[in-house]
Amino acid sequence: MRVTVDLVAEADIEEIADFYDLQEPGMGAEVEEFLIECLGRLQTLAGIHPHCRGIYRQVISRGRFPYFVVYYEILAGSEVLVRALQDHRRDPHDIAEKIDDRFTQ
Numbered sequence: 586m587r588v589t590v591d592l593v594a595e596a597d598i599e600e601i602a603d604f605y606d607l608q609e610p611g612m613g614a615e616v617e618e619f620l621i622e623c624l625g626r627l628q629t630l631a632g633i634h635p636h637c638r639g640i641y642r643q644v645i646s647r648g649r650f651p652y653f654v655v656y657y658e659i660l661a662g663s664e665v666l667v668r669a670l671q672d673h674r675r676d677p678h679d680i681a682e683k684i685d686d687r688f689t690q
Contacts, residue, residue, distance in 0.1 A: 587664050594670055
């Protein structure tokens with residue numbers, strides 16, 4: 586499958602990297618690389634993850650940064666569209682609101 590990351594999800598990656606760089610210089614690049622590897626795995630694994638709210642699928646990252654969730658949908662033509670990346674240690678209400686907004690646009 587072909588993986589496409591929409592512009593808002595790309596901004597999520599940048600925001601996450603900036604946050605980690607503030608915690609420890611250089612760590613932003615590490616987390617960005619980790620997330621890009623997670624997205625790359627969707628080429629072969631997309632579709633095996635559970636549906637959430639009947640709209641999207643989510644995959645929880647595994648490894649050095651285990652708290653991130655990638656939200657995506659599968660479009661016609663075997664294309665995976667990543668709509669959001671979220672640190673799941675945040676307020677669950679805020680996460681749900683953000684994700685629902687992304688998938689109802």
